[in-house]
Amino acid sequence: MSRIECIREQEVLDAITSGRWPDRLGEDLSSHIEGCEICADLGLVAQSLSADYQESLKDVRVPSAGLVWWKAELRARQDAVRTVNRPIRWAQYIAAGCGIATVLFFLRLVNFSVFSGLHLQELIGDFLPIPFVYVMLGALAVVISLAAYLVLFDD
Amino acid sequence: MRDITLSELQRLEPQTTDDVLQMDHETFRALYERTARPLWVYLWRRTGDTQLADDLLQETYYRLLRSRATHESEAHRRNYLFRIATNLVHDAYRQRHEQHPLPEESEREHPSVLPDADESGSRHDLDRALSKLSIRQRDALWLAYAEGSSHAEIAEKLGLKVASIRLILFRARRKAAKLLRHMGSRS
Numbered sequence A: 001m002s003r004i005e006c007i008r009e010q011e012v013l014d015a016i017t018s019g020r021w022p023d024r025l026g027e028d029l030s031s032h033i034e035g036c037e038i039c040a041d042l043g044l045v046a047q048s049l050s051a052d053y054q055e056s057l058k059d060v061r062v063p064s065a066g067l068v069w070w071k072a073e074l075r076a077r078q079d080a081v082r083t084v085n086r087p088i089r090w091a092q093y094i095a096a097g098c099g100i101a102t103v104l105f106f107l108r109l110v111n112f113s114v115f116s117g118l119h120l121q122e123l124i125g126d127f128l129p130i131p132f133v134y135v136m137l138g139a140l141a142v143v144i145s146l147a148a149y150l151v152l153f154d155d
Numbered sequence B: 001m002r003d004i005t006l007s008e009l010q011r012l013e014p015q016t017t018d019d020v021l022q023m024d025h026e027t028f029r030a031l032y033e034r035t036a037r038p039l040w041v042y043l044w045r046r047t048g049d050t051q052l053a054d055d056l057l058q059e060t061y062y063r064l065l066r067s068r069a070t071h072e073s074e075a076h077r078r079n080y081l082f083r084i085a086t087n088l089v090h091d092a093y094r095q096r097h098e099q100h101p102l103p104e105e106s107e108r109e110h111p112s113v114l115p116d117a118d119e120s121g122s123r124h125d126l127d128r129a130l131s132k133l134s135i136r137q138r139d140a141l142w143l144a145y146a147e148g149s150s151h152a153e154i155a156e157k158l159g160l161k162v163a164s165i166r167l168i169l170f171r172a173r174r175k176a177a178k179l180l181r182h183m184g185s186r187s
Helices: A009-017 A027-035 A037-058 A065-109 A120-124 A130-152 B006-012 B013-019 B023-049 B050-066 B072-099 B105-109 B121-131 B133-145 B153-157 B162-186
Strands: none
Touching: A009 A037, A027 A037, A037 B023, A037 B121, A037 B133, A037 B162, A065 B050, B006 B105, B023 B050, B023 B072, B023 B133, B050 B072, B050 B162, B072 B133, B072 B153, B121 B162, B133 B153, B133 B162, B153 B162
């Protein structure tokens, strides 16, 4: 089984860290690296990566700690709001479902045939003009929708 | 029924939302000052995208702040931070390849998302060599020889066993060195 490590790897890494790679290694380590494929590979790769890392660090511009903290705090609060609202929203869905079920249940009990001879004109025609009634009903629908929106979505 | 709003929650329950972040501001600032720059470089060199690196940096610290994991030491916390970052980078790889499958066979095998602009020759060679390695090999090489992490630290950062790290590093080094020599001899 071939070796995957060499006992002198740390010496090679120390030479790179201290800036002695590749010219000031000393005779002993230099001759070892010439005969050790593991240390030769290590030196080449580690030196390339280390130099690249040091070069990259020079140009780094990271946001301030305060900004990162503030963004994290804001997002955490939004998540908390979402978590708190989840059961409320489910309760709303369940209530809406119950309401629809109740309406459907009562609709089944109503005998619609009694309305067949009844007309809007006959009911209110003597008191109000029909177009005015339609305008009033339309306005009422808009006001109710607006009120519902303002109550439910005030974020 | 009306939902609880953000401003109301801030006003009524400040202790609840403050508890959501698992670290106080000063501890975070100290940790950030020590880790942000190397972490950003890691994210940038692993994704090749400065905007994505910025986003992943924010996400990494957010996840750390929300995590309830306990840390025995500063080093352990730092390792945990890099582990979060590594997972986010891997997620970004997956998303990118799901959205934009690469046409070239060689690129499909070894996705190259390393920086490709404004590079010196040696950086270009290094990028090309690293792009031929697996994602895990690249992670291990970077952490070992750029960050200077020990085998145990790399294992913790990548969520692997120490014995596996030795083998991954050996194979990665051998392959990268061969490619670097080949590129060096051609230029």
